[in-house]
Amino acid sequence: MSFLIKCCAGAALAFCSLVVANCSDTKSEIAAKTSSDAEDSNVETAAIFERFEYEGRDPEYLIGKSENEYWNPILPGSYPDPTIMRVEDDYYLALSSFGYFPGLPVFHSKDLVNWSLVSNAIDRPGMLDIDSVSFSRRGVWGPTIEYHNGRYSIASACSDCGGNFIVTADRPEGPWSDPIWLTDVGGFDPMLYFEGDKGWLLYHADPPGGPQYKAHGAIWIQEIDPVSFDRLSEPHMIVDRGSNVEEEPIYVEGPHIYKVDDYYFLSIAEGGTGLQHRQVVFRSKDLLGPYEPYENNPILSQAGLPFDQPNRITTTGHADLVETQNGDWWAVFLGTRNYTEKDYSAGRETYLMPVSWETGWPVIMSNDQRMPHKMPKPDLPEFVADGALLRGNFEIKDEFDTELGDDWVFIRAPETTWWETGEGELIIHPNGERLDNGRQPSIVSRRIQHNFFTAKTEVSLSASNSETEAGLVIYKSNLAYFTLGLVNNELGQAVLRLRERAGKDDVVGGRVLVEKVLGKTGDDNVELSIEMDGAIISFFYTYGDGVPQPLLVNGDASIVSPIRSWDFIGAMIGLYAAAE
Structure with missing residues (x-):
């Protein structure tokens, strides 16, 4: 067997990989080679995918929009916890990635509507140890991105994998530094704030003496060296509990500071990242406080509004504000599009809304206002960029003629290279890990960006005596997924298996819902298709x-709704191969 060292240039796969077989290998050569290797050394048979198609069909986009309007969300799919900044007329977003690799995606725009991925701040295996964490609940979350004295910095937390850290770069395109660990800072959601030649770090942590009720938290600030990030002062609490303290607010987090005229404005999220999520604001003439809350808080919330239409936007919060070069203010924040009152598939997405100033306070939306799916565009020149993230209902087709694009990600950082692309094929060699063992299964995935969508692929196996199962997977976590896979039985016949895992108490490896012998042999392709229509x-x-x-129709899709197990990421659609 021959080998090729291939360095991937794309932002999604900016690391060198060891690729099995020559790039010039044809499908038949791969099949013959893999079959021979399997006989000689028990190498698992490869799965060969010849295309992947995805089509979004969300009903809210059918109403259409004018050229002067934009669709919300601006980043559809699992792009939560947005943080934004402006450098002259360039805007940058960074977002949480939890256990996906590469992580901490950084997007660029000039009009706040059209965004293109320019880097992933976590793009090298070994930068963070996310291999053992719950990738759907822990890992990399709550970032803030800032620019100071020619240097870009992202502060974030790696939950259960090291704590708070900062990475830096001379350019937003990277390369980004190895993590600088903030070993003397507890809590999460670290935020950098610079003013002149000084720097501060804000973050969520427990109040003095510990919580007085469940999810009671506080916001702290401490001065830091703006270059080394070393602590220069003792932590100082600036908010305890939250806005309306008599209501015992929960999960005060995601702090951001803005200096506007004579006031420092402190914006934080409350209520947890569910239906009671909201954004509140405080202000003070001194950075260290005391801070007074806005009497009409929250400045953003969908809590309490009735659920009377599918795909209604809700759970809004975790906002960050930015002032344009024209003096206008805008906010980015997370939200979800629910197909039932609580359920959604696409994850917590990034939204954009204008900010108005009312009696000296920033307000995103009044509390009785429904979050719209479309809005007038900002007063900024339209930004057109290669690879801009698609919005609305769209179709994509990947024929795997080149290396994997930026929209493909992995579950945790790859320890070995078990995939290869080129000449119209994605070839996956099972790496020996199950889909539900909490490590890195052989899945190449992309974010689901609609609640109503169709995904298709063509798959074949490279040998008829294979114990490899391969096909389409909808994956929320190692405890919640569907697989639609092709496998060969002991007679060399192709068999389709539909599996479901619906929680920690379900069958390891997933229950077989349907199994069908196709009665074919050889390496002919089988097209697999999954259609999701909300629930x-x-x-x-x-x-x-x-x-x-049809193999199964009108099944229950709610097992991959993040709210069912309080996962923080949306479901992914992917291509997988696993050894029986």
Whole structure:
């Protein structure tokens, strides 16, 4: 077997990989080579994918919009906890990535509407130890991005994998430094604030003496060296409990400071990242306080509004504000589009809304106002960039002619290279890990960006005596997923298996919902298709006469809704291969 060292230039895969087989190998050569290797050394048979298609069909986009309007969300799919900054007429966003790799995506725009990925601040295996954490609940979250004296900095937390850290770069495109660990800072959601030649760090942590009730928290500030980030002062608490203290607010987090005229404005999230999520604001003439809350808080919330339409936007909060070069103010924040009162698939997404100043306070939306799906564009020149993230209902088709693009990610950082692309094929070699063992399964995935969508692929196996199962997967976590896979039985016949894992008490490896022998042999392709329509999911296959056949229709899709197990990321759609 021959080997090729390939360095990937794309932002999503900015590391060198060891690729099995020559790039010039054809499908038949791969099959022959893999079969021979399997006989000689028990190497698992490879799965060969010839294309991937995705089509979004969300009903809210059918109303259409004018050229002067934009769709919310501006970053559809699992792009939570947005943080934003402006450098002259350039805007940059950074977002949480939890256990996905590469992580801490950084986006660029000039009009606040159209965004393109320019880097991932965590793009090298070994930068963070996310291999053993719950990738859907822990890992990298709550970043803030800032620019000071020619240097870009992102402060974030790696939950259960080291604590708070900072990475820096001379350019937002990277390369980003190895993490600088803030070993003397507890809590999470660290925020950098610079003023002149001084720097401060804000963060969420417990109040003095510990919480007095469940989820009771506080916001702290301490001066730091603006270059080394070493602590220069003792921590000082500036907010305890939250806005309306008599209501015992919970989960005060995500702090941001803005200096406007004579006041420092402190914006924080409250209520947890669910239906009671909200944004509140305080102000003070002294950076260290005392801070007074806005009497009309919250300045953003969808809590309490009735659920009377599918895909209604809710759970809004964790906002960050930015002033444009024209003096206008805008806010980015997370929200979800729910197909039931609580359920959604696409994850916590990034939204954009204008900010108005009312009696000297910034306000995003009144408390009785519904979050709209479309809005007038900001007064900024339109930004057109290669690779801009798509919004609305769209179709994509990846024929794997080149290396994987920026929209593909992995579950945790790869320890070995078990995939290869080129000449119209994605080839996955099972790495020996199960889909639910809490490590890195052989899954190449992308964010689901709609509650209503169709995903398709063509797959074949490189040997008829394979114990490899491969196909499409909808993956929320190692405890919640669907797989629609192709496997060969002991007679060399192709078999379709539909599996579901619906929680920690379900069958390890997933329960087999449907198994169908196709009666074919050899390495012919089988087309697999998954259709999700909110709470309903259906599975189809095509082979032989080319007519799609149902395998299971009108199934329950809610097991991959993040709210069902309080996961912080949305479901992913991917291609997988696993050894039986």
